[in-house]
Amino acid sequence: MTSITSGPEFHTDPPRGASSTSSIEQDAPALLGLHREAPNLHIYTVSSTNYEALNRINDRSVTTLPVATVRPTDEAEISTAVRHISQKGLTLAIRNSGVDQGGRSRAFGPKDVSLDVRSVDKMILSADRQHVTVEGGVSSERLLKFLDGHNLATPTPLSLVVGYVGFACGGGYSLWNGTMGMAADNILGGRVVLADGHVVDTDDADCDPDLLWTLRGGGAGVVGVVSCLRVRVYRRPTLLGGLVGFPQKEASQITERLAKLYAWKKPNKLVADVGIVHPPGAEGLFFFVFAWALNEDKSDLDEAKDYLERMLSLGTVVVNTVQETTPYGLTMSVKNPELFAELIHFRKTVSVPVWSEELGRILSEPLPNSTSIVVIHDRHGAGTRGSGSTLVANGAFLNREPHVMLGIFASAPADDEEGMKSCDAWVNKVFDGINAAGLAVPHKYINFSSPHKGDGLHYYGADGLVRIRSIKSRLDPSNLFAKSTPDLA
Template sequence: MASIIAGVEFHTDPPPGASSAPKIEQDAPALLGLHREAPNLHIYTASSINYEALNRINDRSITTLPVATVRPTDETEVATAVRYISQNGLTLAIRSSGVDQGGRSRASGPKDVSLDVRSLDKMVLSADRQHVTVEGGVSSEALLKFLDNHDLATPTPLSRVVGYVGFACGGGYSSWNGTMGLAADNILGGRIALADGRIVDTEDADCDPDLLWTLRGGGAGVVGVVCSLRVRVHRRPSLLGGLVAFPQKEAPQITERLAKLYAWKKPNKLVADVGIVNRPESGGQFFFLFVWALDEDRSDLDEATDYLDRILGLGTVVINTVQQTTPYLFTMSIKTPVLFADLIFSRKTVSVPVWSEELGHILSEPLPNSTSIVVIHDRHGTGTRGSDSTFVTNGAFLNREPHVMLGIIAAAPPDDEEGLRNSDAWVNRVFNGINAAGLAMPQKYINFSTPHKGDGIHYYGADGLDRIRSIKSRLDPSNLFAKSTPDLA
């Protein structure tokens, strides 16, 4: 069999309106040399049509715009742009989807350039159907759909617009972690554009031995621009999957019973992630995304159905959409929060080792509005340390013990001062309550975090932090990629 290249329906061309040389000289003269060196490279400046929309990201607290946006279409253009930016004293931020929780994908200073890789979106399935090459701008939905067309799957997030590379390199919590491992575990290799313009492949004989380790959970863009990843693929499982919802006020009862259920049996085939929302029509809901990856012959369907019945017995069921489905159909059936709305976000992330009634009491506090959510990933199975030696575990991702990771997120419009205060207060009450109860683990998840001083220790641990610092000193000595990197002080 030959390799398969994804069709044109998966490609997004750079938008019209790239700046001409006179416009670049007027708006961003520091990039005129880049335009002359690479005249086909799409460069957008402040006078470009829809420039604000081109640079729109999910959190409206960041309103300043970069001096220019560069939109490469291949890795050669990426390397040219990165080298030029580095040599000319400019700074950059790497944008794939623009939904990064910490605003790391938005360049906003007077010398900042946005490197927008969304048109770098080729996907190639290997001839042996064992891996897929994914370029840096591929969305998670595009990868999920492309693989689904060929009866394959790999860990992808529920949020369909998330950039796959940033998701995977940050660790990659997914509904398939129990059987397939974290997304980072499925990274087999990659190609990176370094600050000096070199393209390095992790399979090169002279490649830095820590580069692949860094890609597996260290975060995207730590030492360079990820032009592409090679990712392990799996047989597409049939699922028993869907949404099961209960009233939020029952959270203490549900979490107490869930802790007992998991102590009895917690199958690797099951990932029952949790969300807490405030629906205008029905109030607070505590819901499970019940996902059971069935055996190929579906001989475990009775076991899966029995476990579903036990989940349904946790509380008063108000929604149950669970049915036999596929990863693509399941993901597309889940309504996700509206993105790129006029909202400012307050967010915290924390992990706990297990479910408990005490945690349920904290999570029963009503959400401040309908644009707030608690996203909870429950990790076990092949996504945890030592559970399956066939999966990659030699990576920078730190939290390998079974755990429950919470993303506590609230939002309000920029002109709603009271709403913003209430959102921030609620996030802090939930976060501080978990910490005050002694439930929190020290590790944090980079994809759900906002930057703060010294945060590298929470993502990498002491030994991992030293290793990240060392590879940064070798491959990015001028710290060009500081925007993408947790604070390493």
């Protein structure tokens, strides 16, 4: 067999309307030298017809735009752009989807450049079908679809538009954590463009020994632009999967019974992540994304169905779409929240060790509107330390014990002052309630968090923070990639 490279159906060209030499000279003169050195590199300044659309992000609270957006199409163009931006004393943010909850992909201000890598989006499946090389701009949907076409899979998120590299380097919760581990556990290597334009590969004999450790859960863009990752792949499982929904008002009963069910048996083959939503014109819904990865011969199908029946008995079932499917089929069937809408977002993240009735009582709090959601990942099995799994990698991701991670999100239109107050109050009420009840653990999840002072300690722990600071000082001494890095003070 030979390696397989993704075709044009998986590629997005840079949009038309890149700025001319005269426009760059007028709008962003600091980038004129870059344009002359790399005339085919797409640069979009304020006068470009696509400037505003290219800089659209998933939070309309940010209205100031960057001096320019640079859209490379390969690693060489990334290298040239980064080197020039660094030499000119500009700052940058790395964008591969624009949905980062913490705003680390947002560049705005008179010296900020947005490095938009969404057209660096090639995927190469290895000849032995053991790993796939994923370039920095690949979306999770495209990776999932590409692998599905070859009867393979790897941990990917439910949100289809999320950039895969950012997701995986941040840790990567998915429906396959129980059997395949976290996405970060499956990073075998990668290539990173440093501030001086130099490209380093984790397989190089002279590569910094901490680089691979950093890629595995430290976050994307900490010391450079991740041009690609090499990721372990697996046989695509057949799933018994779908949505199981209950009324949100039954949350305390459901979580109490769920805790007892998991105390009896919590199969690694099952990941039942949770979403809490408030559909328009309906009551709040507490639903599980039920996904049981069946044995290749489906010899455990009866066991999976029995466990499903036990979960259906947790409360009053109002939704049940569970059937035999595939990772791609299940992911495509789950409706994602609307992105890039005219909304301002409020968000908090918190983790707890286990499900409990008290947690359910707090989660019974009605959502403020239909654009709000609680996303809950239940982490166990191969994704945890001490599970006996060979997948647990030596990486920067801190929270390696079994836990339940919650992302609490609310949003309202910018012109709805009361709606924004209501959203902010609800997010804090749920977050503060969990902390006041003594349920929270100190660890945070970088992909769901807004930056704040000292947050590096919550992501890496004391020892990890020292290690991150050290590699940062070696590979990014000028702190060009400060935008992507948690606070390391």
